[in-house]
Amino acid sequence: MDFAQLATFQAVIDTGSFEAAARELHVTPSAVSQRIKALERSVGQVLVRRAKPCVATPAGAALVRFAGQVALLEREALDQARDGTRVSIVVNADSLHTWFLPALAAVPGPQYELHTDDEHYTADLLRSGSAMAAVTADKSVVQGCRIEKLGAxxxxxxxxxxxxxxxxxxxxxxxxxxxxxxxxxxxxxxxxxxxxxxxxxxxxxxxxxxxxxxxxxxxxxxxxxxxxxxxxVPLYWQYWRIGSAVLEELTAAVKAAAAPRLRS
DNA sequence: GTCTGCGCCCTACACTCATG
DNA sequence: CATGAGTGTAGGGCGCAGAC
Missing domain, CATH: 3.40.190.10 (Periplasmic binding protein-like II)
Structure with a gap:
């Protein structure tokens, strides 16, 4: 798979248009159009629904996650030489307000980007590829993710x-x-x-x-x-199953932080 | 060193669609 | 209906790698 095409695809979904993606990638909209077309040709599926804003088709949604996972692994590899991996997590507000932050404090290496949403909707950000891990009330496993029960x-x-x-x-x-x-x-x-x-x-x-x-x-x-x-309300920790050392370490910290606060 | 094929990106232009 | 934004397509330039 061509990683430039993958990055272009992710930019289109992130920015919502071919033109904005082109600005972000410092190429012309035409180049973006051709990269997306080439990617769709190689996959054999339409990946972007050309709307305002542009969104991923069901076939494209899986690729959004993959693009994010590739980006995380790439960042981890690069950041081993520098320092600091950025990890985006979506958490329900009550967990964030009460027991969740000590888990992050226990794994101080990465840079964290936290999002909050209702616990019944946090898995959606995981599915869309916007978050790498989620505290969720949804016990159905998101494709490509691992799930751990935290307690109620x-x-x-x-x-x-x-x-x-x-x-x-x-x-x-x-x-x-x-x-x-x-x-x-x-x-x-x-x-x-x-x-x-x-x-x-x-x-x-x-x-x-x-x-x-x-x-x-x-x-x-x-x-x-x-x-x-x-x-x-039973809560679960779902995270990308990509063999990321940071996510594995964070998972252990989240379970440890949840244990004394949530009912088993 | 030169030629050739290939891939990528560019410009120009056509088309679609939303908006006023 | 006119206009502008966004997207797709055609054709051409450029760089690179491989063959000679």
């Missing part, structure tokens, strides 16, 4: 019985609806920050679900009440 994060419904509103992290957040369907028609406040989300409950803006060890501390301090319902 227990969420506790917290607030005050008189609360007239519900607090959600964002529009993807369905935890409150799952834990208490009867209250799902309440007015909703969206608070897209893990720390602000908990602060909103403390201030009486409404009720919401809180990771259990934060809830335990706040309830003991009388900041809000346990509303008597909880939900366990």
């Amino acid at each position: 994060m227990r969420y506790v419904a917290c607030g005050r019985p008189e609360d007239k509103a519900m607090i959600l992290y964002d529009r993807k957040d369905r935890l409150q609806h799952r834990i208490w369907p009867d209250k799902s028609d309440m007015p909703i406040h969206y608070v897209p920050s893990a720390s602000a989300f908990i602060e909103a409950i403390r201030l009486g803006l409404g009720w919401g679900v809180v990771p259990e060890w934060i809830a335990r501390e706040d309830i003991a301090a009388g900041r809000y009440q346990d509303l008597g319902r909880h939900l366990d």
Whole structure:
């Protein structure tokens, strides 16, 4: 496989157009067009859906992951001579806010690029090739990845019985609806920050679900009440199966960091 | 050293599509 | 309908490797 063509393909998907990819690669749009055409000819499949923005076809999606994996291995090889590999990871906000960062601190070598998303959607970034590893609630293994069970994060419904509103992290957040369907028609406040989300409950803006060890501390301090319902969300660590030493080391650190915080 | 074939990239131009 | 942005195609130039 021609790596220039692969890099061009990745640039088209990253930038969303042939022209932007051409600018990034310092070639003309025509050269980009011809590289993509040649790659598609050699693969025998259409890889790019020419739309605004350009996106990978299902056949192209596998190649996006491969391109990212090649880029990671190339960076690792180069960075062994310099220092610092960039690792992109997608994590749900609660994990990032609570137990996840010590895992990164335990593996200080690479440069990290963190993304946050709802745990039911983080695997999508893995599938698209935008992330090399993910903390996810999705237990179906993404093609080309390895999966490790981390344990379940227990969420506790917290607030005050008189609360007239519900607090959600964002529009993807369905935890409150799952834990208490009867209250799902309440007015909703969206608070897209893990720390602000908990602060909103403390201030009486409404009720919401809180990771259990934060809830335990706040309830003991009388900041809000346990509303008597909880939900366990199993979490998994999925990462590219490419024999990357950094990802293997990080996996061990993530499992070690999750063990004391998540229920087995 | 010269010729030839090949691959890559360029320019020019045609075409499509969205927008006003 | 005019315009501009983006993409595809044709034809040509250039560099490189192999054969002679």
